Amino acid sequence: MRQTTSGRYVSRLTSGTLAVIMAGGRGERLKQLTAHRCKPATPFGGKFRIVDFVLSNCVNSGIRQICVLTQYKAQALIDHVHRGWGYLRGEFGEFVDVVPAQQQVGEHWYRGTADAVYQNLDYIRAHRPKHVLVLAGDHIYKMDYGPMIAHHVETGADITVGVVEVPVDRAREFGVLSVGEQNRVTKFTEKPQHPEPMPGRADIALASMGIYVFNADTLDHMLRSDAADPASAHDFGKDIIPQAIGGGKVYAYAFQDVHTRAQAYWRDVGTLDAYYEANMELVHVAPELNIYDDEWPIWTYQLQRPPAKFILDEDTRRGMAINSMISGGSIISGALVRQSMLFSDVRVEERALVHATVVLPNVTIGAGCTIKRAILDEGCDVPAGLTIGEDLELDAKRFEVTAQGVVLVTPDMLRNAG
Numbered sequence: 001m002r003q004t005t006s007g008r009y010v011s012r013l014t015s016g017t018l019a020v021i022m023a024g025g026r027g028e029r030l031k032q033l034t035a036h037r038c039k040p041a042t043p044f045g046g047k048f049r050i051v052d053f054v055l056s057n058c059v060n061s062g063i064r065q066i067c068v069l070t071q072y073k074a075q076a077l078i079d080h081v082h083r084g085w086g087y088l089r090g091e092f093g094e095f096v097d098v099v100p101a102q103q104q105v106g107e108h109w110y111r112g113t114a115d116a117v118y119q120n121l122d123y124i125r126a127h128r129p130k131h132v133l134v135l136a137g138d139h140i141y142k143m144d145y146g147p148m149i150a151h152h153v154e155t156g157a158d159i160t161v162g163v164v165e166v167p168v169d170r171a172r173e174f175g176v177l178s179v180g181e182q183n184r185v186t187k188f189t190e191k192p193q194h195p196e197p198m199p200g201r202a203d204i205a206l207a208s209m210g211i212y213v214f215n216a217d218t219l220d221h222m223l224r225s226d227a228a229d230p231a232s233a234h235d236f237g238k239d240i241i242p243q244a245i246g247g248g249k250v251y252a253y254a255f256q257d258v259h260t261r262a263q264a265y266w267r268d269v270g271t272l273d274a275y276y277e278a279n280m281e282l283v284h285v286a287p288e289l290n291i292y293d294d295e296w297p298i299w300t301y302q303l304q305r306p307p308a309k310f311i312l313d314e315d316t317r318r319g320m321a322i323n324s325m326i327s328g329g330s331i332i333s334g335a336l337v338r339q340s341m342l343f344s345d346v347r348v349e350e351r352a353l354v355h356a357t358v359v360l361p362n363v364t365i366g367a368g369c370t371i372k373r374a375i376l377d378e379g380c381d382v383p384a385g386l387t388i389g390e391d392l393e394l395d396a397k398r399f400e401v402t403a404q405g406v407v408l409v410t411p412d413m414l415r416n417a418g
């Protein structure tokens with residue numbers, strides 16, 4: 001049982017695992033970016049949606065039984081999963097099922113993450129998994145779940161929690177753990193006001209990734225006990241994990257590069273600034289997240305679009321993109337794009353300047369516009385001559401300006417601005 005690097009051993013574990021992806025969150029900290037979509041359905045990285053990363057991790061890990069639990073403004077997510085993830089073979093027991101909130105138990109919708117899984121226990125039992133992998137659907141990372149499941153089996157754990165190191169000043173956004181020998185969890189506090197640092201590292205705390213491995217029978221028992229507790233918030237972080245620590249075996253699994261033991265790339269893009277920064281990182285020459293990795297592809301659904309096009313070659317009207325990522329169907333017509341990410345079907349008209357900006361699909365930027373350090377939401381039609389990102393005081397009256405000076409622009413805001 002110590003041969004965790006054995007492909008055959010790990011593949012047996014992953015093939016007997018059901019992944020449950022929590023994709024029903026509102027994503028309120030993303031402000032108007034989630035006004036018409038849930039956070040996992042938000043576009044990311046030029047051609048993907050956030051949920052594609054966890055789905056790709058499952059498929060690449062050999063986990064081909066996946067259910068996606070939805071609730072809040074789920075239509076964009078449902079459409080995307082049906083279009084992009086329908087290639088798994090049902091006759092081989094492979095599937096990605098989208099499971100909407102259905103008031104399966106009582107008359108309430110999902111009351112917390114644990115209650116969302118509890119209301120779908122019949123669904124889980126019907127597939128007879130040996131292990132259940134509970135995943136958050138709103139983080140950006142690449143991870144082979146096989147070694148984590150193997151670690152869970154070898155330690156005899158009741159629950160295994162995926163963990164990353166984060167700065168203490170950011171740790172209040174996460175569940176924070178304390179661990180003892182062999183990484184056994186001794187304490188778990190959900191979003192503490194004063195996070196406990198790691199021993200000997202006053203500036204670093206150990207944070208939950210929102211990834212949990214359960215034995216199927218253990219999960220069933222814990223959720224039933226929690227559902228019967230009227231004082232519970234029915235949440236994995238607030239209730240299930242802390243209660244299991246006292247009477248069970250809960251272990252932490254560090255998310256590290258299997259070769260270097262350095263912490264691997266993981267981003268919670270839960271705020272506008274974090275979302276902007278994570279997209280901008282991909283524009284860098286050698287980003288930490290390699291989306292060009294043929295050995296661990298990120299799968300998605302995308303429309304069949306023509307190649308990106310750069311037209312006009314005059315001194316004041318030259319179509320150019322420098323240090324940028326430009327997706328298919330986009331046309332840069334006599335304009336300059338610098339250090340920016342353009343999704344599909346973006347039009348930038350002549351003499352416009354786009355700098356350090358994330359432009360989501362189906363956006364038109366009119367002639368003579370200047371756009372700096374902004375996020376333009378899907379479907380924006382920016383009128384000719386508009387300047388965004390230079391006068392933040394003016395921008396705050398029309399758009400959403402973050403603490404770090406990034407301007408979010410949505411179609412609704414443009415219409416209201418007249």
